[in-house]
Amino acid sequence: xxxxxxxxxxxxxxxxxxxxxxxxxxxxxxxxxxxxxxxxxxxxxxxxxxxxxxxxxxxxxxxxxxxxxxxxxxxxxxxxxxxxxxxxxxxxxxxxxxxxxxxxxxxxxxxxx
Amino acid sequence: xxxxxxxxxxxxxxxxxxxxxxxxxxxxxxxxxxxxxxxxxxxxxxxxxxxxxxxxxxxxxxxxxxxxxxxxxxxxxxxxxxxxxxxxxxxxxxxxxxxxxxxxxxxxxxxx
Numbered sequence: 285x286x287x288x289x290x291x292x293x294x295x296x297x298x299x300x301x302x303x304x305x306x307x308x309x310x311x312x313x314x315x316x317x318x319x320x321x322x323x324x325x326x327x328x329x330x331x332x333x334x335x336x337x338x339x340x341x342x343x344x345x346x347x348x349x350x351x352x353x354x355x356x357x358x359x360x361x362x363x364x365x366x367x368x369x370x371x372x373x374x375x376x377x378x379x380x381x382x383x384x385x386x387x388x389x390x391x392x393x394x395x396x397x
Numbered sequence: 398x399x400x401x402x403x404x405x406x407x408x409x410x411x412x413x414x415x416x417x418x419x420x421x422x423x424x425x426x427x428x429x430x431x432x433x434x435x436x437x438x439x440x441x442x443x444x445x446x447x448x449x450x451x452x453x454x455x456x457x458x459x460x461x462x463x464x465x466x467x468x469x470x471x472x473x474x475x476x477x478x479x480x481x482x483x484x485x486x487x488x489x490x491x492x493x494x495x496x497x498x499x500x501x502x503x504x505x506x507x508x509x
Binding site: 287288315317319324325326327328329332339340375377382383385386387388389390391 | 401403429431433439440441442443446448487491494495496497498499500501502
């Protein structure tokens with residue numbers, strides 16, 4: 285079952301380090317979304333990408349966060365100089381078309397110590 | 398901007414009880430509406446969706462939801478819950494931006 289694959293499942297980083305989260309969408313899907321989930325909060329939209337293009341990054345913090353979805357390979361969410369407040373579950377989802385239902389990965393739980 | 402409000406954050410029921418989870422959205426135009434479910438230890442998966450047509454939509458595992466446009470609501474229902482329905486339920490709205498907005502989620506615990 286080639287669903288959305290996220291890795292790693294758990295990631296521990298010390299303050300100031302970089303975190304790289306990977307997401308391989310479902311086969312044939314060219315739309316990728318990243319969401320962040322904090323305790324007692326819902327899923328907060330971060331960024332929406334299509335192959336080689338960032339379509340909407342309005343939910344992404346202006347500093348330290350970046351995302352890409354290259355022509356080949358997985359989508360990457362990169363957090364530089366992590367802080368404790370970055371600790372959260374990060375979910376990736378993909379869809380076939382813009383209005384299609386999303387298919388989610390299992391998420392990456394980032395812990396910053 | 399679109400937004401979603403789920404009123405019940407925690408719901409506890411006994412098996413065979415009926416379930417209704419509230420979801421209200423704000424958006425002035427045409428919307429696509431979704432309910433997703435996240436079982437313990439698993440990823441979010443689609444429960445049901447509304448794009449157009451019959452406002453009463455049926456999903457997997459006996460769930461259904463009714464779109465009431467005048468009330469901006471899309472409540473989730475199930476006549477008789479089972480222990481296996483214990484999960485987190487998320488309502489989502491997509492108002493044409495291709496970016497679904499999710500509600501905070503409702504944690505449902507069903508006691509056997």
